[in-house]
Amino acid sequence: DHKLPPSMAPVAPRSGDTIFANVERVNAELFTLTYGAIVRQLLTDLEEVEEVNKQLDQMGYNIGIRLIDEFLAKSNVSRCVDFKETAEVIAKVGFKMFLGVTASVTNLDADGTCCSLILEDNPLVDFVELPDTCQGLYYCNILSGIIRGALEMVSMKTEVTWLRDMLRGDDAFELQVKLLKQIPEEYPYKDD
Ligand code: MYR
Numbered sequence: 001d002h003k004l005p006p007s008m009a010p011v012a013p014r015s016g017d018t019i020f021a022n023v024e025r026v027n028a029e030l031f032t033l034t035y036g037a038i039v040r041q042l043l044t045d046l047e048e049v050e051e052v053n054k055q056l057d058q059m060g061y062n063i064g065i066r067l068i069d070e071f072l073a074k075s076n077v078s079r080c081v082d083f084k085e086t087a088e089v090i091a092k093v094g095f096k097m098f099l100g101v102t103a104s105v106t107n108l109d110a111d112g113t114c115c116s117l118i119l120e121d122n123p124l125v126d127f128v129e130l131p132d133t134c135q136g137l138y139y140c141n142i143l144s145g146i147i148r149g150a151l152e153m154v155s156m157k158t159e160v161t162w163l164r165d166m167l168r169g170d171d172a173f174e175l176q177v178k179l180l181k182q183i184p185e186e187y188p189y190k191d192d
Pocket residue numbers: 068071077078079080081086089090094095098099143146147150151154
């Protein structure tokens with residue numbers, strides 16, 4: 001099998017951790033390693049890296065359409081007035097809630113329907129190094145799927161694309177989120 005899995009290294013404990021900070025960190029590490037194991041398994045099971053990208057995106061979509069309920073319940077955010085505000089909510093509240101980091105919103109286009117989320121810190125890729133055989137893999141494709149799925153449940157059809165990826169040698173992770181159309185009737189707050 002020529003497709004090697006992402007390599008991972010064990011993590012040294014950090015001195016000064018309180019018990020609770022430590023428990024949280026260990027859970028974050030378990031999450032990161034579990035995600036790595038999923039990607040590794042997909043690489044083993046599927047023939048093409050392109051198929052792995054598709055599968056990760058689909059898994060993310062399926063998570064996103066469920067995660068939105070938890071997000072709306074926990075965050076108490078009210079409906080966003082425009083797409084830029086939606087992007088800010090994802091970057092500052094959504095990422096914080098589910099990934100423990102925030103992103104910044106940049107490159108909003110003139111009609112306000114396309115922007116970038118920049119992640120400088122991405123816990124999904126801690127300990128990950130891609131071998132040359134994985135060129136073309138979008139390791140974090142689950143994230144783009146989650147965003148696409150979550151936004152679809154609040155009436156926004158989007159296209160979410162990786163523009164930069166640190167595992168490919170870029171200086172940050174950049175996700176482009178493009179609003180394709182709004183479908184109000186799918187918004188879960190409708191009274192029926
Ligand atoms: C609105 O416009 O009505 C508010 C919609 C906010 C949508 C926020 C979606 C959050 C998705 C969480 C992404 C987490 C990625 C790990």
